[in-house]
Amino acid sequence: MNRNRIGALTSTATLLAICAAVHSIADAQQSNVKSDQQPSFTQGEAQTDITKLYQWTGNNPRTANVGTIKSADGAEWTVPAKTHFKSATKAADLYNEANGVEPDGIADVDLEAIPLLDAGGDEIFTVYVFGDNYFEFYVNGKLLAVDAVPMTPFNSSVIRFKANRPFTVGIMGVDWEERLGLGFEKFRGASFHQGDAGLVAVIKNTTGETVAITDANWKAQTFYTAPLKTKKCLVLKGGIRDSSRCSTEDAADGTSYFAAHWPIPENWAAADFDDSDWPNAKTFTNEFVGVDNKPAYTNFTDLFDDSKTDAQFIWSSSLVHDNLVLMRTTIGK
Ligand SMILES: [Ca+2]
Ligand SMILES: [Ca+2]
Ligand SMILES: [Ca+2]
Ligand SMILES: [Ca+2]
Structure with missing residues (x-):
């Protein structure tokens, strides 16, 4: 030799x-990951219990369906998320093309006409939310209202509620999908396009003072992450569920891709829920989220981009792969 x-x-x-x-x-x-942090993996597209939640036939037409899919361990998962869309109070429209509510700005919104919801307390707060694509809004574990539009058109919402400080806000955010269970949507001729997400919120008191904005102080954890070209691209460590190494490329045929699912804790929105092992929210620029062509956002930049209290788009580690994200913060005295 x-x-x-x-x-x-x-x-x-x-x-x-x-x-x-x-x-x-x-x-x-x-x-190293504790057993309750281990995901269940599914492969391929959901085929069962496909239900239409909402259909939009105007500009950027999409149908928001839900379905179920089973993982190898026998667990059944609702994708993209189990929601309260059909049963809960819809948040009032700040801007919603589907309902013909299209004000040029906040000056044209009659706040007194927005129903006042009760989270238990005396002080009145107003929250403004723009979420890509869908959200559910909780105070101290109580679901107050849900987004009126699951996927498109891109809308924004306003909720008024009574609460006492301190109170805990929980927001479930969902990046909707058309390839159920795969996290893909159909976009500009691509059958398997990777859609992205992001959520921004501002909470004000009755004097117009901002009492909370979305920022990196929030906690954010993903419970449904897809599409995963391979299971191994997902890095799990303690409470970290990091999909940022996974491919963000569109696929010619994504039907063999994987998804990771974790069960949602029953009391995740409660004030006393322990979120200490959840990561802090990651923040994203307006440019990265791509809101410059969405009047549901751009007509309200004086709310969302206030120079003194500039609310940030937040999400978990991947704006692309994380499709069901729970976010929490507590507003103090
Ligand atoms: Ca929406
Ligand atoms: Ca989206
Ligand atoms: Ca902002
Ligand atoms: Ca996505």
Whole structure:
């Protein structure tokens, strides 16, 4: 055996050893995860219980369906999310093309006409929300109202409520999808396009003072992450569910992609829920989210982009892959 051949064998062996080491680090990251943090994986598109929630036939027409899919462990998952869309109070429209509510700005909105919801307390607050695509809004564990439009048109909402400080706000955000269970949508001729998300909110008191904005102080955790080209691109460590290494490319055929699901804790929106192992929310710029062509946002930049209290778009680690994200904050005295 000549020296070059030995050299080649040595470097192959070294390479294999490095691969094995990298692999064991990846496995270790997964095995460090507590059993209640381990996701259930599904593969392919949801085929059962397909139900139409909402259809929009105007500009950017989409149908918002839900469906169910089973994972190998026998668990059944509603995708993109189990919502209260059909049963809960709809948030009033700040801007909603579907209902013909299209004010040029906040000066044209009659706040007194917005129903006052009761979260238990005496002080009156107003929250303005723009979410891509859908949200449900809780105070101290009580569901107050849900987004009037699950997918398109892009709308914004206003909710008035009574509460006492301190109070805890919980928001469930959903990035809607058309390829149920895969996290893909159909976009400009692409059958498997990776859609993105993002949510911004501002809470004011009756004097117009801002008492809370979405920012990196919020907690945000994903409970449904897709599409995953491979299961291994998802990095799990403690409460971290990081999909930022997963491919964001559209696919010619995405039907073999995977999705990760975690059960939603029953009391996740309650004031005393322990969110200490949830990551802080990640913030994203308006440019990254791409809101410059959405009047539901741009007509209200004096609310959402106030120079002194500039609300940030928040989400969990991946604006693309994380499709069901729970967000929490507590507003103090
Ligand atoms: Ca919406
Ligand atoms: Ca979206
Ligand atoms: Ca802003
Ligand atoms: Ca998505």
